[in-house]
Amino acid sequence: MIRPTYAVFEHQLVAYRRTWRGSVLSSFLLPVLFLLAMGFTVGGYVDRAGGLSVRYVDFIAPGLLASTALQIAVGESTWPVYSGFKWHRMYHAMQATPVRVTDMVRGHIGYVLLRVGLSAAGFLVVMGLFGTLHSAWAPAALPVAVLVGLATAAPVFAYSASISTEGLFAVLLRVAVIPMTLFAGVFFPVGSLPLWARILAYVSPLWHGVELSRAATLGTATAWGVWAHLGYLAVWSVVGYLLATHRFRRRLAD
Amino acid sequence: MSVAEPLIAAHGLVKRFGDFTAVAGIDLEVRAGEAFGFLGPNGAGKSSTMRMIGCVSPPTGGTLRVLGMDPVRAGSAIRARLGVCPQQDSLDPELTVRENLIVYARYFGIPRKVARQRADELIEFVQLTERADDTVEPLSGGMKRRLTIARALVNEPAIVLLDEPTTGLDPQARHLVWERLFQLKQRGVTLVLTTHYMDEAEQLCDRLVVMDGGKIVAEGSPRQLIERYSTREVVELRFAEAALDTYVGKLEGIGERLELLPDRILLYAADGDLAVAAVADRALRPSSVLVRRSGLEDVFLHLTGRTLVD
Known part of the structure; x- marks a missing residue:
């Protein structure tokens, strides 16, 4: 049944309608500034040294695309999820309705992926404008970014549903994200x-x-083959999702 | 489900958390149209019972039927027909009053158009029309509570569960909430509420159970309980001269019963004025005397030996 899942997704959209302006800076402008600063300034030195077979900006642009997906996925899966249990108690409110734990996790992750997708799409357009797309496969970088979002958001949902002090978010950032x-x-x-x-x-x-993102925008081969990378990301997604529903259930019990 | 079947029926209901027993085997029935109350101090097991009825916490033992269904197997179907006003607010503070209602209605699969219409009606019902398009964050505690009550009604529930609906509200806000709940009761909505306020129970409940230590210690209408467990009147005596307990012996025989509290002595008597006269006859000089009618507070004191709100 899709309905309650969609209702959870819709709730996030209603909230996003109020806050999207503020999120443009962090989820779009900042990554683009990063691309320009690193790609063209640092890139100038790197290209002169000649260590890479492609321009440095072409090299880091698909990487930044994937890491932007990671940043947004983590950002949207930490505080908002934690707050849903601890402060706003959004999940407790849902628990009293026909909405099930699987609806909560799917609906909310669905929204996170929408955010990842929107930013990735914007970033890809900027990449195009700066001439960093060199393959007909470039549009495939968008679903790849969304998959990176899922593979990181799902386990972070589980993490955020497990911790009882927000100080542990700093640990997640220092040990994993950075x-x-x-x-x-x-x-x-x-x-x-x-x-x-x-x-x-x-x-x-x-x-x-x-690896996948770079293969898409540069038309190069990946280190282990496309299916191996996709499969590995799928494992993170599925295990993360199962952990997340388990931790949600535990957190909402009694 | 037949007409005569109770909306909620519990037999030997138990809830344990590890070694701790929150609900120690209770029996109860709630019928359609009733306003049913759980009265008791913090930790009596009221909220645990409510969470079991609300199908968010599975019973550890005993049987429970809600709307004729088993909460463990048919939780989602039962919850679709319940309205829940939890003890702790769970509104989305970033959304407006109206958005909170619409978003919540959607959880029940209510079409958007119907949700909008119901939101408008409910906003009016809880008197938040002027704040309908304001975000929830800056609203007062009383307004948030009223919004939570409105939210609990958005699916036109068969039973409304209210867990301490007025705890933490100032007197004026409490009265507004009571007035709305009373209106719901007039409309025939089945209300189940927990409270540790005597006046709340007396005002709203047709029938109530007194809980203490996870058990039901008494059951009946407020009036029945008062008649059964207390006297018609109570005399509250305070003494400034000597320690209170030294007066216990001196007051013996006056009225039917005596309770010694840290700050005062309660004399239970059918006729308060006669009891006051008897106190004066013994040449005792209380620093203050108050004669009042017996209430549920006295019932609770008698049943448990403790006051409800410390």
């Missing part, structure tokens, strides 16, 4: 990392998203 952003191949190829760091990059969902 290292991933820095070392999962967004800004430089992971091949230049020592083996142990490379393994961490391979474990992270972001690296797989970056």
Whole structure:
């Protein structure tokens, strides 16, 4: 039954209608500024050194696209979910209605993916304007970004439903999000990392998203093959979703 | 479900959290059109019982039927026909009053057009018309409570569950809430509420159970309970001269019963004035004397030996 799931999604949309202006800065302008600053300024030095086979801006643009998807997915899956249990008690309100836990998780994650998709679409257009799209597969970077969003939002939903103090969000950022952003191949190829760091990059969902995203916009091959990366992201998504529904159930019980 | 079948029926209902027993085997029935109350201090097991009835917390033992269905197996179908006003607010503070109602109506699968129409009616019913398009955040506690009550009505429920509907409200806001609830009762809506306010129970409930330590210690209409467990009048005596307990022996024999509280002594008597005269005959000089009618507070004191609100 789709209806209650859609009602949960709709609730988020009603709220987004009031707050979308504020979110444009963080979910669109900031990543674009990053692309310009890193791609063209730092890129100038990198291209002169000649370490990459493509322009530096072309290299990092698809990486930034995937990491933007990660940032938005994490941002929308931390405080809003935590608040739904602890402050606004949105999930408790839903619990008293025919809405089930699976509806809550699906409907809310659905909204997070919409946010990821909107930002990714905007970012892709900017990438196009700056001439960083070099393949007919470029539009495929959009669903890839959404998949990165799902693979990270789902486990973060589980995390946010489990913690009882907001201080633990700082741990999530320091231990997972920031290292991933820095070392999962967004800004430089992971091949230049020592083996142990490379393994961490391979474990992270972001690296797989970056590989796919880069393959789409540059038309290059991926490290492990498209299906392996897609499958790995699917595993994070499914396991994350199952964990999330489990943690939601636990949190709302008694 | 036949007409005679109660809307809520519990037999030997138990709720345990680990080693702690919140509800220790209670029996109760609520019939259509009734205003039924759970009265008791914090921790008596009222909210745990309400959560079981609301199908959000499965019973640990005993049987429970709500609207003729099993809350564990048919939770979603039962919840579709319940209206719940929880103890803690769960409104979306970023949405407007109207949006909160519409969004909530959608959880019940109510079409958007009907939801909008009902939102308007309910906003008027709870007297929030002027604030309909304001966000909820800055509203007063009383307004939020009224909105929560309106929200509980959005699916035209068969039973409305209210968990301490006026706790934390100032007297004026409480009266406004009571007035609305009384109107619902007049319309024949079945109300089930918990409270630790005696006046609330007396005003709103046709029938109530007194809970203490997870058990039901008495059941009846407010009037029946007062008749059964208390006297018609009560004399409240305060003494300034010596410790209160030294007066207990001196007052013996006056009225039917005596309760010693930290700040005063209560004498239970059919005729308060006669009791006051008897106190004066014994040359005792209380610093203050108050004769009042017996209420549920006295019932509770008698049944549990404790006052309700400390």
